[in-house]
Amino acid sequence: xxxxxxxxFIFVGLFNSGFSYPEKRTFQEEVSPTLFLRKEDSFxxxxxxxxxxxxxxxxxxxxxxGRVKKDKDLFIFNLNPIRISLxxxxxxxxxxxxxxxxxxLTLSYFRGExxxxxxxxxxxPQPVLKLDIDIKGMSLRKLxxxxxxxxxxxxxxxxxxxxxxxxxxxxxxxxKLEAFGANLEDYKIERVFLNFRGSFPWIYFSDSYVLLENxxxxxxxxxxxxxxxxxxxxxxxxSEYKKDFLKPEENTSLRGFLxxxxxxxxVYRLGSESFLKFTLKKDPLxxxxxxx
Numbered sequence: 001x002x003x004x005x006x007x008x009f010i011f012v013g014l015f016n017s018g019f020s021y022p023e024k025r026t027f028q029e030e031v032s033p034t035l036f037l038r039k040e041d042s043f044x045x046x047x048x049x050x051x052x053x054x055x056x057x058x059x060x061x062x063x064x065x066g067r068v069k070k071d072k073d074l075f076i077f078n079l080n081p082i083r084i085s086l087x088x089x090x091x092x093x094x095x096x097x098x099x100x101x102x103x104x105l106t107l108s109y110f111r112g113e114x115x116x117x118x119x120x121x122x123x124x125p126q127p128v129l130k131l132d133i134d135i136k137g138m139s140l141r142k143l144x145x146x147x148x149x150x151x152x153x154x155x156x157x158x159x160x161x162x163x164x165x166x167x168x169x170x171x172x173x174x175x176k177l178e179a180f181g182a183n184l185e186d187y188k189i190e191r192v193f194l195n196f197r198g199s200f201p202w203i204y205f206s207d208s209y210v211l212l213e214n215x216x217x218x219x220x221x222x223x224x225x226x227x228x229x230x231x232x233x234x235x236x237x238x239s240e241y242k243k244d245f246l247k248p249e250e251n252t253s254l255r256g257f258l259x260x261x262x263x264x265x266x267v268y269r270l271g272s273e274s275f276l277k278f279t280l281k282k283d284p285l286x287x288x289x290x291x292x
Contacts, residue, residue, distance in 0.1 A: 043069040075100040114138035133162040156182025201226035221276035
């Protein structure tokens with residue numbers, strides 16, 4: 001049982017190609033988290049710590065405690081709390097209920113402040129994800145602060161659903177988000193409705209819109225998530241969602257609204273590849289009640 005648990009946490013932690021370690025550390029040092037187990041009736045209580053990981057280019061530390069139960073080839077993990085810190089910033093607490101059987105990891109739930117992740121990860125023959133993220137209410141400002149992203153131009157509290165599906169090298173992303181009391185730079189936005197789909201790192205917004213008091217704006221655009229959040233990605237891979245609306249020589253640090261010759265059209269760019277296009281809608285918009 002002890003050997004399996006050590007292998008399990010190493011295996012799950014390393015399956016994502018975003019993980020790496022400082023080059024000077026030996027292999028034994030790299031793959032040895034601190035793990036304590038104690039047998040209690042039909043289950044094991046467990047406690048673990050894992051420091052000095054590099055996750056998606058950011059230093060990550062995590063610790064956890066909870067219970068593990070084995071039933072033949074079935075392993076059940078009830079972990080609470082799970083504490084995660086990125087780049088030595090403020091630690092966030094999570095909880096989870098996970099089932100592992102035959103190379104498939106099933107998340108009954110992985111819960112954090114304002115969101116729940118559920119679904120499964122099939123590790124054979126290579127990791128394939130099918131995860132649903134249910135966002136009940138989350139501050140983009142707090143999320144970006146945890147991820148180490150400062151001065152992001154868009155802020156707001158949002159809710160909605162996001163789906164992640166496929167292999168890590170071809171991860172499909174789609175979802176619907178709604179934000180209240182948001183702002184883009186210094187512009188106040190009452191409500192934002194986003195429909196998006198893409199293949200990492202690209203996502204494409206369509207059939208989306210913004211409400212500014214009595215002003216209704218249709219919204220479309222393209223974001224390179226890797227560039228916005230400084231994440232590693234295969235730059236040579238193409239994507240049907242990549243849109244070259246902006247000139248490639250533009251400085252990626254520049255952001256703001258571009259001059260537009262078209263009446264009622266406003267284009268906001270964030271670097272050389274990410275942009276949002278707002279089009280004034282002449283007819284009043286009947287706002288549906290979106291249920292998540």
